[in-house]
Amino acid sequence: xxxxxxxxxxxxxxxxxxxxxxxxxxxxxxxxxxxxxxxxxxxxxxxxxxxxxxxxxxxxxxxxxxxxxxxxxxxxxxxxxxxxxxxxxxxxxxxxxxxxxxxxxxxxxxxxxxxxxxxxxxxxxxxxxxxxxxxxxxxxxxxxxxxxxxxxxxxxxxxxxxxxxxxxxxxxxxxxxxxxxxxxxxxxxxxxxxxxxxxxxxxxxxxxxxxxxxxxxxxxxxxxxxxxxxxxxxxxxxxxxxxxxxxxxxxxxxxxxxxxxxxxxxxxxxxxxxxxxxxxxxxxxxxxxxxxxxxxxxxxxxxxxxxxxxxxxxxxxx
Amino acid sequence: xxxxxxxxxxxxxxxxxxxxxxxxxxxxxxxxxxxxxxxxxxxxxxxxxxxxxxxxxxxxxxxxxxxxxxxxxxxxxxxxxxxxxxxxxxxxxxxxxxxxxxxxxxxxxxxxxxxxxxxxxxxxxxxxxxxxxxxxxxxxxxxxxxxxxxxxxxxxxxxxxxxxxxxxxxxxxxxxxxxxxxxxxxxxxxxxxxxxxxxxxxxxxxxxxxxxxxxxxxxxxxxxxxxxxxxxxxxxxxxxxxxxxxxxxxxxxxxxxxxxxxxxxxxxxxxxxxxx
Numbered sequence: 001x002x003x004x005x006x007x008x009x010x011x012x013x014x015x016x017x018x019x020x021x022x023x024x025x026x027x028x029x030x031x032x033x034x035x036x037x038x039x040x041x042x043x044x045x046x047x048x049x050x051x052x053x054x055x056x057x058x059x060x061x062x063x064x065x066x067x068x069x070x071x072x073x074x075x076x077x078x079x080x081x082x083x084x085x086x087x088x089x090x091x092x093x094x095x096x097x098x099x100x101x102x103x104x105x106x107x108x109x110x111x112x113x114x115x116x117x118x119x120x121x122x123x124x125x126x127x128x129x130x131x132x133x134x135x136x137x138x139x140x141x142x143x144x145x146x147x148x149x150x151x152x153x154x155x156x157x158x159x160x161x162x163x164x165x166x167x168x169x170x171x172x173x174x175x176x177x178x179x180x181x182x183x184x185x186x187x188x189x190x191x192x193x194x195x196x197x198x199x200x201x202x203x204x205x206x207x208x209x210x211x212x213x214x215x216x217x218x219x220x221x222x223x224x225x226x227x228x229x230x231x232x233x234x235x236x237x238x239x240x241x242x243x244x245x246x247x248x249x250x251x252x253x254x255x256x257x258x259x260x261x262x263x264x265x266x267x268x269x270x271x272x273x274x275x276x277x278x279x280x281x282x283x284x285x286x287x288x289x290x291x292x293x294x295x296x297x298x299x300x301x302x303x304x305x306x307x308x309x310x311x312x313x314x315x316x317x318x
Numbered sequence: 319x320x321x322x323x324x325x326x327x328x329x330x331x332x333x334x335x336x337x338x339x340x341x342x343x344x345x346x347x348x349x350x351x352x353x354x355x356x357x358x359x360x361x362x363x364x365x366x367x368x369x370x371x372x373x374x375x376x377x378x379x380x381x382x383x384x385x386x387x388x389x390x391x392x393x394x395x396x397x398x399x400x401x402x403x404x405x406x407x408x409x410x411x412x413x414x415x416x417x418x419x420x421x422x423x424x425x426x427x428x429x430x431x432x433x434x435x436x437x438x439x440x441x442x443x444x445x446x447x448x449x450x451x452x453x454x455x456x457x458x459x460x461x462x463x464x465x466x467x468x469x470x471x472x473x474x475x476x477x478x479x480x481x482x483x484x485x486x487x488x489x490x491x492x493x494x495x496x497x498x499x500x501x502x503x504x505x506x507x508x509x510x511x512x513x514x515x516x517x518x519x520x521x522x523x524x525x526x527x528x529x530x531x532x533x534x535x536x537x538x539x540x541x542x543x544x545x546x547x548x549x550x551x552x553x554x555x556x557x558x559x560x561x562x563x564x565x566x567x568x569x570x571x572x573x574x575x576x577x578x579x580x581x582x583x584x585x586x587x588x589x590x591x592x593x594x
Contacts, residue, residue, distance in 0.1 A: 026497065033498035034419035037409040042425070044406070044467035045432060051448075052441025052464075059443055115332050118324040126332060128580045132339045135572040137527040139544045140565035144342045147349065147558055153358045155345070191339055195584060240434075248439045251529040258556075259533075259548050273439050273530070281534060286443045293440050300436065 060290035070287075077291035087292065089267055090275040091299065093178070097253075097271070098246035098303070101182035106239065108190050110231075113197035114223060127198070130191035141184055142255030149180045171256065174268040181269055184252045189245075193238050200234030201227060228314065235311050243303045247296070248273050272296045349562040350374075357558040373563035380550060382538060385564060388546030393571070395461050395542060396525035402466045403521045404514055411475025412506045416488045417498070426476065433469040438531055449535055460535040461542065465525060471517050478513030479506060516586030519579055523572060543568045 063073040081087045116127055133141070148155045149170040157167045170180040204227065212222050250273040253263055261278040263270025270278075276296065280289035324332070349357045351370035356363055377385050413419070414426050441464075449460040483506050491501045507514075532542045538549050550557075550564045576583070 026495075029497050030492075031419075034413045034417040034422070037413040037417070037498070037502070038425060040406045041410045041429065041467055041469075041472055045469075048445070048464045048467065049432060049435070049437050049441070052437065052444040053435065055444035055447075056441055111331070112335055115324065115328045115335075118328060120324050124581060124584065126336065127584050128576075129336045129339055131580070131583065132343065132576070135523065135576045136343065136569050137544060137565070137572070139527070139529055139547050140346065140569055141342070143547070143561055143565050144346050147357070147562075148342070148345070150358075153362070155362050158362055187338070187342065191335070244434065244436055248436045250439070251527075254529070258551055276439065276442065277530065277534075280443050280446070286447070290443050293443070297435070297440055300434070304434065 056290045056293050058290075059286050060294055062287045064284065064286040064288075066284050073287060077287050078295070081288070081291055081295060086267060086270075087272075087275060087295075090263070090270045090272045093174075093263070093267075093269055094247055094249060094271040094273075094299070095303075097178045097182055097185075097249060097269070098243070100178055101185040102239075102242050102246055105186045105190050105193065105242070106235075108186070109193035109197055109238075110228075112190065112194035113201055114227070116194060116198050117201050127195065130194055132191070133188045134192050136188070138188070138251040139255055141188055142252045145180065145184045145187070145252075146256050149183075171264060172268075174266075177256070177264060177269040181249075181252050181256060184256075185246070185249070189242070193242070196238055197231065197234060200231045204230045232311065232314070235314070236308060239307045239311050240304055243307050244300055247300050247303055250274060250277070272299065346562050346566050349558055350566045352559050354557045354559045357562070369559065370563065373559050374567060376560055377550065377564045377567060380560075383546045383549035383564070384538065384541055385543070385546045385550075385567070388541045388543040389567070391458060391541065392526055392543040395458055396522045398462050399465045399525045400518050400521045403468045403471045404518055406467060407471035407475040407517060408479075408507060408510060408514060409502065410472045411477075411479045411510070412483075412502050414472070414476040415479035416483055416485060416506070429469050429472050433473060438464065442531070442534060446534055455535050456537055456540050458540075461528075461532050464531065465528075468521065471521065474517055475510065475513055478510050482509045482513070512582060512586050515579060515582045519575055519583055522575065526572060 060077055061073060061075070063071045063076065112130065116123075116130065120126070149157075151157065151167060151169045151171070154170070156170070161167065168176050170176045208226050208230070209222055212226060217225070249271045253269045253271055253274060254261060256269065257264055261270070261274040261282065263274050272292065273296065276289050276292045279285050279292060283289075347370075348364065348366050350373055352363065352367035353369055356367060377383065410429075414422060414429075445464055446455075449455050454460040487505055487509075488501055491505050496504065527544065528542070529544045532545050533548070536542065536545055538545065541549060547561065547564050547568060550561045
């Protein structure tokens with residue numbers, strides 16, 4: 001330690017001897033360089049973030065038709081959307097699938113993380129294998145699960161048939177299709193969220209548990225009264241992440257219907273993101289699609305706010 | 319210290335979780351190595367068959383899917399985006415974590431806010447129209463450009479740099495006469511390598527799996543791998559053994575990355591993920 005203070009001090013005097021040009025340059029370096037370092041992000045954000053957002057708003061105020069003619073519509077697209085049964089059905093589908101997928105996913109991930117937190121052999125390979133679904137591509141997952149959930153020869157129906165349940169047409173009916181799609185989402189993301197929860201659990205000080213053990217608290221009680229409340233910041237992160245991902249659901253339901261944005265014969269599993277895609281790139285109604293995109297954003301903000309308040313309560317004053 | 323041994327119930331739960339995680343991947347291999355008649359047989363056949371090689375050849379030579387081109391394109395797209403995101407994020411993360419400048423907190427807050435906006439869904443229409451007017455549709459540029467930035471990456475690298483590069487280290491280097499960019503290269507980058515690994519793997523996976531945006535700006539003649547899988551889906555008959563062979567091929571690079579860097583993914587996610 002004391003050894004390297006000496007050369008540093010001498011180098012320091014060195015710096016003062018520098019010609020004024022270099023000193024000026026190093027002052028500029030300290031003052032201006034930070035802005036230069038963060039500027040790539042903000043420049044790209046302006047080009048590929050701000051510009052599209054602003055133009056989406058602009059487009060949403062116009063009527064476009066197939067020939068490309070435009071006409072000022074004011075808030076017409078928005079009022080039309082609010083009266084559009086298809087849009088509402090897509091919204092209900094999206095929210096329903098989000099809830100069906102997220103609630104069990106969060107519970108499973110929590111308990112899985114708790115199990116992974118134990119001392120055992122092969123800890124790393126076990127933790128890694130839980131992440132395995134994440135490396136599979138969304139389209140691959142959707143393809144595999146579509147086959148597993150096929151009506152006549154799918155494995156799920158076959159297994160249900162063994163216990164006497166009749167064949168379900170997972171794709172044709174509303175609630176079964178939601179369950180099938182929610183299963184794909186959960187399969188892919190539960191392990192990932194469990195690992196993030198596990199990370200949060202490992203930052204909880206051990207002595208809290210020791211003190212609780214001495215006071216005679218059971219392990220279950222420790223989980224509810226120490227682990228959960230201390231996990232709140234992690235939970236907020238995970239839940240907000242899943243909210244954004246869940247409400248913009250697109251690939252799974254698209255692939256579940258052979259890459260068709262209708263979301264089933266009656267739109268039973270069409271999501272809002274698919275609705276936007278369909279209006280923009282099949283109907284070429286850019287204004288309507290843009291308005292729907294803004295309403296989707298609004299939906300995300302509402303969902304995020306509700307979840308945030310909910311999570312704050314969970315670990316709160318128990 | 320209390321050492322928690324897993325109970326029988328925990329072991330069963332973990333065993334089940336691993337089985338559920340692995341089964342669909344196993345199933346992918348089973349179907350990919352059978353004929354289509356086997357794939358739709360009832361009762362289902364649970365063991366792999368001998369057709370894997372045949373199916374793979376058929377995927378690669380499929381006239382409409384352009385599978386090899388799809389693999390190459392995906393590799394280019396994912397690599398370019400990964401390098402760009404790592405570069406932008408480590409530079410900005412260093413500035414936010416270790417340098418003092420006016421408006422730092424406001425700018426960081428702005429980055430955090432942009433994380434909540436699903437840009438690729440919100441801005442599809444103007445982004446698509448932009449690519450059309452530049453005549454860039456059906457080129458890889460169109461796929462790559464909107465993804466060059468990533469708010470999550472900046473956030474992650476800010477957290478990482480804050481944890482692993484103490485201010486004193488930066489100060490010391492400055493006293494030694496190193497300019498800011500030099501400090502970034504010689505001091506910061508070596509220290510945040512694990513964070514870069516996680517961000518890099520994450521970005522690569524994200525881009526490899528991207529579906530909606532390539533579906534919009536590319537056509538079947540110049541696809542990414544996910545669009546190529548779409549091309550295997552014949553309009554009237556769904557040939558599962560073929561599609562499954564394609565999906566199995568499509569995840570090989572990711573599985574490879576996972577096997578090579580899995581330890582880092584788990585460790586890295588656990589280290590830097592959340593201290594919000």
